[in-house]
Amino acid sequence: MSDHTHPSPAESLIAAQGGRITRTRVAVLDILLAAEQSLTHDEIGVALDDKGIKHDRVTLYRTLDWLVESGVAHKMAGDDRARRFGVAASGPHEHAHFHCDRCGKVVCLEGLQPAVAVNLPGGYQLDRAELVLHGACPTCGKGA
Amino acid sequence: MSDHTHPSPAESLIAAQGGRITRTRVAVLDILLAAEQSLTHDEIGVALDDKGIKHDRVTLYRTLDWLVESGVAHKMAGDDRARRFGVAASGPHEHAHFHCDRCGKVVCLEGLQPAVAVNLPGGYQLDRAELVLHGACPTCGKGA
DNA sequence: GGTGGTTTTGCAACATAGTAGCATTTGCGC
């Protein structure tokens, strides 16, 4: 529609995965990149709507799914049935997550992988470990 | 409906929580007690139907919810949107779970809590840690 | 810059998981 005078890192990130540069895809990745914590579909949808980007619920699901399959983003299941999405900073998402039980926010704790090489009963082949810490985040902890 | 000649441990467990001994509640807890791995609502419903226990989907939800609130069972969110339930052997459910990525089964690994007291960024108040190990279970690992 | 093929979007309908309200039943104290 206009000249692309703002070459966001999202575009190059999408292009690096062999995907097409589309409005929705760039906007979603931009939102994910700017967010400090994992977001749900609904939150991303609201943010998308706030940016004036026309979108569909299904498109959002497929876009997020594509980002996860491309390794750009990663998804995780929270306490309720809402899946949350975040950008995968490093290659493997071998990092812990902190889930605040009060505000429900999920933050990625990069560079915080404990020794999970525990003694497996035998026969079990460990592929990856997912550690979720529950408690109160700094914001909610102070207001307690 | 007949005389209770088999006083299952489920009954006393329910009574200890101050709950009423009902058909559904005893049967559900019995199934959970007998199962080695966590079960979904659907799996419990099938097992309930297999035992000839008349039940409703909503009743099952509420029964499971009551068991969780009473501390008898514990729930966790899997990879998909289906919640899984299992009996809480000890008091706090401070144990790890193993999720087989091939058959989708979730097993509770009792007595397998690693040192998760990692260095939190500060301000975060850790309440409990949930560790989910992903990989292949002995059954699926052998057939690979 | 135009054209064509393929991907992506958008729409509608569907599928599954979980919840709410309320009348009826049932367990349990009395």
Place this chain on the structure above:
DNA sequence: GCGCAAATGCTACTATGTTGCAAAACCACC
């Protein structure tokens, strides 16, 4: 046995996620 409160079962509803297909957008090529 009686009565009350808890638990069940029913319908309907919400939320989350999926599938199929036609229209539009993106990109390669000319």
